[in-house]
Amino acid sequence: MTLTSCDPRPVLTAAEMRAAEARVIAAGTPALDLMERAGAATVAAILAFDPPSSAVVLCGPGNNGGDGYVVARLLAAAGVAVRVATSGPPRSDPARAAAAAWDGAVEYFDAEPATLCVDALYGTGLTRALPAPEAAALARLAGAARTSVALDLPSGAASDDGALLGEVPAFDLTVAFGALKPAHLLEPARSRCGRIVVADVGLGPLDTSCTDNLRPPLPTPAADAHKYTRGHVIVLGGGVGRGGAARLSAQAALHLAGAVTLGVPGAAVIENAARLDSPMLRRVDDAEALAALISAARPRALVAGPGLGTHARAAALIDGSLASGVPLVLDGDAFTHFAGDPGRLAKAVRGPVVLTPHEGEFARLFGDRPGNRIDRARTAAALTGAVVVLKAADTVIAAPDGRVRINTHAAPWLATAGSGDVLAGIIAGLLAGGRDSFDAACAGVWLHGDLGVRGGPGLTADAMHALLPAALAAL
Numbered sequence: 001m002t003l004t005s006c007d008p009r010p011v012l013t014a015a016e017m018r019a020a021e022a023r024v025i026a027a028g029t030p031a032l033d034l035m036e037r038a039g040a041a042t043v044a045a046i047l048a049f050d051p052p053s054s055a056v057v058l059c060g061p062g063n064n065g066g067d068g069y070v071v072a073r074l075l076a077a078a079g080v081a082v083r084v085a086t087s088g089p090p091r092s093d094p095a096r097a098a099a100a101a102w103d104g105a106v107e108y109f110d111a112e113p114a115t116l117c118v119d120a121l122y123g124t125g126l127t128r129a130l131p132a133p134e135a136a137a138l139a140r141l142a143g144a145a146r147t148s149v150a151l152d153l154p155s156g157a158a159s160d161d162g163a164l165l166g167e168v169p170a171f172d173l174t175v176a177f178g179a180l181k182p183a184h185l186l187e188p189a190r191s192r193c194g195r196i197v198v199a200d201v202g203l204g205p206l207d208t209s210c211t212d213n214l215r216p217p218l219p220t221p222a223a224d225a226h227k228y229t230r231g232h233v234i235v236l237g238g239g240v241g242r243g244g245a246a247r248l249s250a251q252a253a254l255h256l257a258g259a260v261t262l263g264v265p266g267a268a269v270i271e272n273a274a275r276l277d278s279p280m281l282r283r284v285d286d287a288e289a290l291a292a293l294i295s296a297a298r299p300r301a302l303v304a305g306p307g308l309g310t311h312a313r314a315a316a317l318i319d320g321s322l323a324s325g326v327p328l329v330l331d332g333d334a335f336t337h338f339a340g341d342p343g344r345l346a347k348a349v350r351g352p353v354v355l356t357p358h359e360g361e362f363a364r365l366f367g368d369r370p371g372n373r374i375d376r377a378r379t380a381a382a383l384t385g386a387v388v389v390l391k392a393a394d395t396v397i398a399a400p401d402g403r404v405r406i407n408t409h410a411a412p413w414l415a416t417a418g419s420g421d422v423l424a425g426i427i428a429g430l431l432a433g434g435r436d437s438f439d440a441a442c443a444g445v446w447l448h449g450d451l452g453v454r455g456g457p458g459l460t461a462d463a464m465h466a467l468l469p470a471a472l473a474a475l
């Protein structure tokens, strides 16, 4: 597959990177050529970002260090005063060859600072925290430089899960070789990368089952659309005084679907009638009332969970929603209903289902699972047959067939009460427009993130839905 600038970018684990590299080497490209390409791309990125007058390049023992020797040589050839610092000689053949081609001096980690600090200590091969003298030298030289650049990854960041194995400076620029790694998108490592440039080193076609999450296309209604062909969403709300969450979902869904009905218990009809204009309101006391409403309104998406409660009515409506086979977003209290029993949820899944748990809700439903956020979301999707949106600053969206998208288009202003209810409504609105569940979840997470970027400081969940028309118009 040929990637264009609009295609999602593959995200590869360290093992997948090694396999891709081994394939290219087996097909006849020497490892040193890959290193030369990585070095050349890095120097181009550095000169475009902030041309330095002097540079100190910290080189580690592996191929990341080898890349560093190439960068040192090419920067010097570009007229930069370059020094190399290392704690020992390179240990791999291509790194030894790269080091042999560097004809300048090699210092120890007590080197003087320079305008540019290049971190070529460790990349995907890092297995444990940096030795203390190396970590201290990196912190000192990166801190003193005008610009700090990490080759492939900030040294100390774990490639596959974005954990920090020790103190890691915040870099200005990270040049990722061949493909993004999870650490470029997952916190806390992502925040240490600065600007990220992906350098093509000629690895050929890459596995795209895990990619970053891209801006979706605008969901445009047909010219002859009417409100029901645009799709009808039913949001199930809870009891008196608990209706805010469902109203937030309903209002968000209405910016994407043609019609939205909020289904509430009899006691909460008056409260909700006083708070709603465009969304319709129906009394839904039990599973029979829900089945009747579904058969009359023929909705193309349901939302169950936000503010629904944990009593018998909530349980009946969650089970009834799943049994209907109508595309469904489950959030909030729905995870309490299935707490610790994902197998029961898996058995109940009939149609397209999107689960939108944050970490706490994920643990409530699936228990304590091993692996990073990508692994856990993927396992949960495979286990339940539902699309899983594991929410955070670095939301991971996983499909039952193993596809994963990692979203970084967001802002911390989204961390506000009710924000997740808005997300559930957006995804339901996109489902009602006819997207499949994975596509709706990915597009919904991107759009929701865009509301955080647009809304900025002081954003509240009830202000979010009003930002949707501008976010949609900009797609």
Ligand SMILES: NC(=O)C1=CN([C@@H]2O[C@H](COP(=O)(O)OP(=O)(O)OC[C@H]3O[C@@H](n4cnc5c(N)ncnc54)[C@H](O)[C@@H]3O)[C@@H](O)[C@H]2O)[C@@H](O)CC1
Pocket (backbone or CB within 6 Å): 017, 018, 020, 021, 034, 035, 038, 060, 061, 062, 063, 064, 065, 066, 067, 091, 092, 121, 122, 123, 124, 125, 126, 127, 128, 129, 130, 131, 151, 152, 153, 177, 178, 201, 203
């Ligand atoms: N995969 C690819 O296609 C390419 C990879 N390249 C580079 O190769 C790198 C991976 O190279 P390597 O696999 O040699 O890995 P690294 O260079 O990241 O480090 C591996 C070496 O460091 C040692 N090590 C690991 N953690 C340590 C610690 N905490 N303290 C002390 N020593 C430690 C290991 O025993 C090994 O000797 C990538 O990050 C990238 O920079 C590039 O050369 C170009 C293409």
Ligand SMILES: Nc1ncnc2c1ncn2[C@@H]1O[C@H](COP(=O)(O)OP(=O)(O)O)[C@@H](O)[C@H]1O
Pocket (backbone or CB within 6 Å): 358, 391, 392, 393, 394, 395, 410, 411, 412, 413, 414, 415, 416, 417, 418, 419, 420, 421, 422, 423, 448, 452
């Ligand atoms: N620091 C952050 N940066 C970006 N997005 C965030 C951050 N914190 C939370 N979010 C997003 O905000 C939403 C919060 O949802 P949730 O925790 O369910 O809130 P609530 O239950 O109050 O509705 C999620 O979509 C999450 O991805």
Ligand SMILES: [K+]
Pocket (backbone or CB within 6 Å): 064, 119, 120, 121, 122, 123, 150, 151, 152, 153, 154, 155
């Ligand atoms: K590095």
